[in-house]
Amino acid sequence: MAERLSARQAIAALTGATPAGAPVAFTELPAPNDTAAPDGPLGWPGYDESRARAARRTGEDESVVCGTARVGATEAVLISFEFGFLGGSLGERTGDRLEAVYTLARERRLPVVSLIATGGSRMQEGMRALLQLQRVARQSALTRAAGLPQIAVVRDPTTGGGWATLGAGADVVLALPGAQIGFAGSRVRPPDADPYAYTAEAQLTAGHIDAVVRPEALRDTVDHWLTLLTGGPGGGAVTAVDPPAALGHTEPPATGWDAVSLARDPERPRAEAYLDAYFTSREAVNGDRCGGVDPGTLCGFGVHDGRTVAYAAQCGTATLPAGYRTAARLIRLADRLGLPVLTLVDTPGAANDAEAERAGAGAAIADLFAAVATARVPVTSLLIGEGGSGGALALAAPGNTWATQDSYFSVIAPEPATAILKRPPEETRTTAAQLKLRPQDLLSLGVIRGIVPPAGS
CATH class of the missing domain: 3.90.226.10 (2-enoyl-CoA Hydratase; Chain A, domain 1)
Incomplete structure (x- = not known):
């Protein structure tokens, strides 16, 4: 099993960390107003207490931490999942935060980097939770249409709708070694399923991700990708490049x-x-x-x-x-x-x-x-x-x-x-x-x- 980082540890892995381990120069996006009904939209008994326990255990009040920071020379919007908060699951409050941070990315013309670790949609919110995937997909599509790059860093584990939207839908998909990746989570797969098929390495072999990146190389790799993908003319005309010079035979073939x-x-x-x-x-x-x-x-x-x-x-x-x-x-x-x-x-x-x-x-x-x-x-x-x-x-x-x-x-x-x-x-x-x-x-x-x-x- 791959090492599991908290949401803020994952951010610190990209931005650098203070001696106390906190991310460097990370500006967190304020949480949207909370108007949730007691125990959620289904009135699921004990749901509020489950959230409270998760908050005490992780120090977070939701399954995502969103904000802005510099990764190397590039300012970016960061979305980081906290798997310790109800398995990094997506609920309505998660959707609110994701919609807000994607809107901020478009307003400020910033690339989006998602640090994903999620088990999927939150069962205690039923179909209202599943509908958040449509919200996320729409926000991603709007950001794509705005010409802004999206990079996903897939952590362990990443399954369900989080993989099928933020993960697999990104322009560039990187993964940490050994990360569990797949639409089906470990508890809902067929009993005879090959466990290797759900690993980062298998997803690379099948062409579903672009690279497996060691944690110590993650910051430099994402920095390089952001530099490349934001290297356009910024609204100016795009000019054609010259072809490379010939490296081989220099004389015209006779026949x-x-x-x-x-x-x-x-x-x-x-x-x-x-x-x-x-x-x-x-x-x-x-x-x-x-x-x-x-x-x-x-x-x-x-x-x-x-x-x-x-x-x-x-x-x-x-x-x-x-x-x-x-x-x-x-x-x-x-x-x-x-x-x-x-x-x-x-x-x-x-x-x-x-x-x-x-x-x-x-x-x-x-x-x-x-x-x-x-x-x-x-x-x-x-x-x-x-x-x-x-x-x-x-x-x-x-x-x-x-x-x-x-x-x-x-x-x-x-x-x-x-x-x-x-x-x-x-x-x-x-x-x-x-x-x-x-x-x-x-x-x-x-x-x-x-x-x-x-x-x-």
Whole structure:
């Protein structure tokens, strides 16, 4: 079991702590006026006494502590759950406080960081408690529409509606090691349920959270994320970024097959090399939030020339449906936050096996096409290797795609094109030439905007 922090200990872990252990420079939001009926809306016998005992035990008068503080250089709204107060459950008073603090975030244009540890909705308030999830979801949606980032730090345990709203609904989801995470709490799961499925580590593997962060690294990690996600122009125009400089072969390929061979060279620089050269620092987003992760698609945010840039990069493998969905999630988040996007195109094509079809390859590719097409922020693309058909084109920016000399883009790869045309295999090189897939061919056809030179040239 992960270490369980109190609400104020969790805040102190982000902001620093005084010698007495209290959070540094945390301004607590006053609690809304309390007009609750005795023993709550259901008249649940003993409910008021349960609350009083919880208050004596924790020093808190509700299951959330809300306010503002600086996390590193960024002022943020903080929401911290006190699990010791009736299991961090959500009741009407909790909803009142959450609505008030989200309203404050929008009024002051502040990002929201939620430090979550909750068992779900408060049974002693019945359906009135469950309805608070709708209030929370609405406040989160309004904050999202206002272009303000939301980061969730999932503590132990986080289950029920708190996970299904504040947690899983955040833009970036971080979790402490070993934290219990899941919609179903431990007492209501099937008796044969695999307990590992409800851990932070399992949720990371399934693409439902972005990272598992050690407690000692939490402050720096959240600080970095806040710096990245609030790095937009603040209402000004968002300008496109320049494509990265070429890192590999610098001479134009002589033939179509030469272009294909250069792109398939195992020694050719891949996405990781380009990202490392382009960004001074970066953080990754993980997974498609639908149960899938594609290790061949890297997405996240980084700092380039002092500004935040979102990136989605293919790594030269066949792209899985989860990769397309993760890239679409990344682009839509960048669009909401007003951050430019860089994409690196490098795939022989979309994965086309039976598992990919069951996972919705077509729908995932369609969704990425739509995300790129409707983005209000500028998208810059660089073709750094193979550009295999629609599986590559989905990540390419219309009118702002560039290429390296060791790349190719084709309606279909030469080998299947040869087979479809019922040509013998020895005519593959001829087919490659006819496809006009070399970078210089793409430029003359108006498919790309230009061929990038190497650094320093």
